[in-house]
Amino acid sequence: MIVHKFGGTSVGSGELFGRVADIVIEQQASAEGVLDDRKGVQSAAPVVIVSAMSGTTDRLVAGARAATEGKDAVYRDIKAELLASHLDVVKSMLTDGRERLEVGGLIEDRLHDLERLYRSIGVLGELTARGADAVVAFGEQLSANILAAILRERGARAQAVSATELIVTDDNFGAAVPLMTPTGQRLRQRIEPLLEQGVIPVITGYIAATEKGATTTLGRGGSDYTAAIVGAGLEAEEVWIWSDVDGILTADPNIVPQAQTLSELSYNEATELAYFGAEVLHPKTIRPVIENSIPLRILNTFNPDRAGTLIVETPSPERKLLPAIISATGLSLIAIGGQDNSWALQMAARALQHLSDAGVDVLMFSQSFSEQNLNLVVRERDQAHCLNVLCRAFGDGTAQEWSGLPLNGEGSSVGSFRKLGDICSLGAKERVATVSVVGVPGWNDTGIAARAFAALGKHGARVIAVAQAATEQSVSFCIPEDQLADTVRCLHRELGLEGEHE
Numbered sequence: 097m098i099v100h101k102f103g104g105t106s107v108g109s110g111e112l113f114g115r116v117a118d119i120v121i122e123q124q125a126s127a128e129g130v131l132d133d134r135k136g137v138q139s140a141a142p143v144v145i146v147s148a149m150s151g152t153t154d155r156l157v158a159g160a161r162a163a164t165e166g167k168d169a170v171y172r173d174i175k176a177e178l179l180a181s182h183l184d185v186v187k188s189m190l191t192d193g194r195e196r197l198e199v200g201g202l203i204e205d206r207l208h209d210l211e212r213l214y215r216s217i218g219v220l221g222e223l224t225a226r227g228a229d230a231v232v233a234f235g236e237q238l239s240a241n242i243l244a245a246i247l248r249e250r251g252a253r254a255q256a257v258s259a260t261e262l263i264v265t266d267d268n269f270g271a272a273v274p275l276m277t278p279t280g281q282r283l284r285q286r287i288e289p290l291l292e293q294g295v296i297p298v299i300t301g302y303i304a305a306t307e308k309g310a311t312t313t314l315g316r317g318g319s320d321y322t323a324a325i326v327g328a329g330l331e332a333e334e335v336w337i338w339s340d341v342d343g344i345l346t347a348d349p350n351i352v353p354q355a356q357t358l359s360e361l362s363y364n365e366a367t368e369l370a371y372f373g374a375e376v377l378h379p380k381t382i383r384p385v386i387e388n389s390i391p392l393r394i395l396n397t398f399n400p401d402r403a404g405t406l407i408v409e410t411p412s413p414e415r416k417l418l419p420a421i422i423s424a425t426g427l428s429l430i431a432i433g434g435q436d437n438s439w440a441l442q443m444a445a446r447a448l449q450h451l452s453d454a455g456v457d458v459l460m461f462s463q464s465f466s467e468q469n470l471n472l473v474v475r476e477r478d479q480a481h482c483l484n485v486l487c488r489a490f491g492d493g494t495a496q497e498w499s500g501l502p503l504n505g506e507g508s509s510v511g512s513f514r515k516l517g518d519i520c521s522l523g524a525k526e527r528v529a530t531v532s533v534v535g536v537p538g539w540n541d542t543g544i545a546a547r548a549f550a551a552l553g554k555h556g557a558r559v560i561a562v563a564q565a566a567t568e569q570s571v572s573f574c575i576p577e578d579q580l581a582d583t584v585r586c587l588h589r590e591l592g593l594e595g596e597h598e
């Protein structure tokens with residue numbers, strides 16, 4: 097049995113839902129009659145995991161924020177928008193009167209419930225992590241029901257299943273951790289009978305529940321994690337992640353259209369790429385498949401015939417070795433400076449510890465002893481939180497909140513922290529991007545870093561910070577966001593990744 101996960105962009109419109117249904121039905125047909133060696137049973141029905149329609153989770157969150165601020169009109173508009181976008185799909189994709197009526201009714205009911213939930217959040221005037229999870233859970237529930245109905249209308253047997261019935265987690269709302277033993281039991285009890293009857297389970301991605309039944313989520317982008325958890329729990333032969341790119345590529349294809357697909361990677365290499373910001377997979381996501389040695393494939397819903405990228409324990413020795421250029425945007429650079437000569441590794445360690453305790457992901461850091469500072473790259477959305485945490489950790493206790501003083505011009509908000517504790521300056525620069533060149537052992541004898549520096553030097557790129565792994569297999573640059581496309585194209589060309597198509 098194969099677990100197929102479709103992300104939000106794969107179900108962004110009625111037409112796309114139709115495409116996904118085509119792929120699922122084709123997969124079911126090609127699996128028909130194939131014996132699952134491990135279980136000695138026919139493994140016809142694929143298991144499907146689906147995300148919310150693209151943009152839906154963000155809108156749900158925005159509605160909840162509006163509710164806490166008492167902006168009733170805003171959350172009502174959001175509810176109306178979501179109703180319209182989901183009903184549009186139903187109208188364009190379902191012709192059968194009964195399915196249409198049922199799913200249409202379900203969408204209306206659920207969104208009515210959402211509005212009630214928004215109203216109670218408004219009354220409380222506060223949004224807890226638990227409340228936020230209850231809100232965002234609506235997105236996946238709607239898309240799973242719609243997809244199951246479309247599959248049924250096309251003659252397949254399919255059933256929407258909420259993962260709140262399947263995946264048991266702790267109560268760390270917003271980024272809950274699955275408890276694999278009870279989850280495995282529930283998956284086998286609930287899903288295997290469906291598979292035996294040839295029913296395709298269409299499971300909600302991203303969401304889960306505590307043992308007591310409170311809705312949780314696995315963190316943003318969590319549907320991949322759902323796929324891996326379900327794959328591990330059901331001992332799937334493979335887990336396939338369908339997205340909107342041809343797999344893991346040598347560069348972002350939106351920037352470099354000629355980027356090549358990396359055909360095969362090891363689990364370690366894929367995890368490493370993810371750490372550098374490859375959006376395709378989050379490292380924790382693939383842990384359940386790694387632990388169970390389940391092969392993972394990244395495929396393109398918009399180009400289903402491409403081979404994609406296969407991620408396995410031991411890649412074949414014949415695979416083509418290529419480095420990947422990974423770029424990430426929507427980032428901020430935070431700089432913390434020490435007082436004269438006081439900067440020590442210890443301070444960097446303390447800063448990182450505080451941020452990790454506060455749940456801020458630090459995507460890259462580099463420190464310079466000569467300039468007495470530490471540079472941290474965080475997501476723009478974490479910037480305020482990150483500055484507040486550092487302010488509390490290093491300030492003299494008078495300031496509990498960061499109040500940035502614009503200093504540096506150029507649209508950056510680098511401010512200095514005047515109340516001196518251990519540090520004398522703290523600031524942020526918005527709209528930065530990172531570009532990492534990550535090699536695989538054996539790709540090239542000369543160090544990646546040297547070649548990347550040479551390329552950027554030739555191009556005259558403005559580099560704000562650099563971080564390099566000790567192995568020479570990778571190097572990361574922090575640059576202004578508006579220079580990203582040029583920089584990536586230049587690196588791709590200079591590293592010789594173009595023009596050698598097979």
Ligand code: ASP
Pocket residue numbers: 103104147148153154235301302315316317318319320
């Ligand atoms: N819908 C969720 C999100 O937008 C989960 C996912 O798409 O994987 O984060």
Ligand code: MG
Pocket residue numbers: 103104317318319320
């Ligand atoms: Mg995703």
